[in-house]
Amino acid sequence: MKRLSLLILFFFLSSCQTLPVIHSPSSSAGEKSWACPSPFLKEKYRLVHAIEARMAGNQRSSVIGITLADPSSRSVSCAIMTAEGMVLFEAESVQGTLRVNRALPPFDSESFAKNMIEDIELIFFQPPGNLRSKGYLADGSAACRYLEEDGKWIDVTENQSDGIQTKRYSSSGALERIISFNKRTKNIYQRIELQADETFDYSLLLNLIEAQPVKTKMFKRK
């Protein structure tokens, strides 16, 4: 019984990880003028990416992903299709309400749709939570930390070598997602890497096919 208790304590402690420490800028003036890294959309955009998915055992597959994202309303429409043009998944999320229009197995689970929309929001939208700290990480990266309503943490960091990264941590500090943007490319969404730490880890490599701002039509009254 004592051994079991120790085992449970070990797993409990190992699951409670700590977030990286963010050191505040040296002066209050520096803190005021501090600008958080922002790889996020500023206007409504339509993006088409070639997506390479890597699963356990280095299994690879490729699909085409289409995203229509509006940061002002935080609405997302998305689709996944094969090179042959077969649509495997299509969904939209408007003000937090998710609607799946088409989902072929195994993309037909509710958790897949929810996770996919969350991943898209994490990539393209400014975190909606409160900015809790800003400053530098130990490696010199500029960092801003947000606390989400559900207790999760989002760090957005930037340094010369790695470019911009968004990391999401669970409320207990376990790293769940790493999204890396390549700053050297003309379009920051040209090449995006997403690493997911889940029960079944996976990674996605997104290469931009086309990006197009979506202008909202204005109608003049006669």
Place this chain on the structure above:
Amino acid sequence: MKSYRHLPVFICILVGFFFIFANLSHARENDLEKLRRESAKIRTLQADFVQKKFMKILSRPLISEGCFYYSAPDSLRWEYFKPLKSIVIAHQNKTKRYMYSEGKMVEDKMGGAQAMKIVLNEIAGWMSGKFDRNPAFRATVSQKTNTFITLTPVGEGMSGVIEKIEITLSPQAGVVQAVKIFEGPGNFTQIDFKNVKVNTPINQSVFQDVQ
């Protein structure tokens, strides 16, 4: 893999129906029996294609380009050059799917290669003239300026996957001009074929080399 269980059917449609009608004769006959007789004469086929994907989420169609080769009885290469490089090769009873990764073509093991064998069975059937044997679709033929074939799913098998397929044959030589696959409202794929060559010799390396 379960994720792509409908993919073989989709590729069948892309490839297979092209085979069926590629060698339609100059004659005015457009009935299924005539097509069945003519399709039995095909030994090789090759063509380039432009694929346009229309969806509500897209303001303009997503355009893909590629080519395909077929050699009787069961060798097939269906290749996309852009925007997403990929190849499906079926040869000597083996079917593999390849994707472009890190500067080279690598096998896409999640693409349902085993399931792709279904494609070959279908094609083999069509090549021997049994193109209307697939119980999943009902074929109707109509004649205007061009000949149109409409395929509609029968039963639940394709429910929610494909609404219908329209195939347009050009007036001359009965060559397939275009295929339209309707998946849902505002969602369809149009494939226009060009540079079609029938019964022209094809180097067998086409079905072995992926680079």
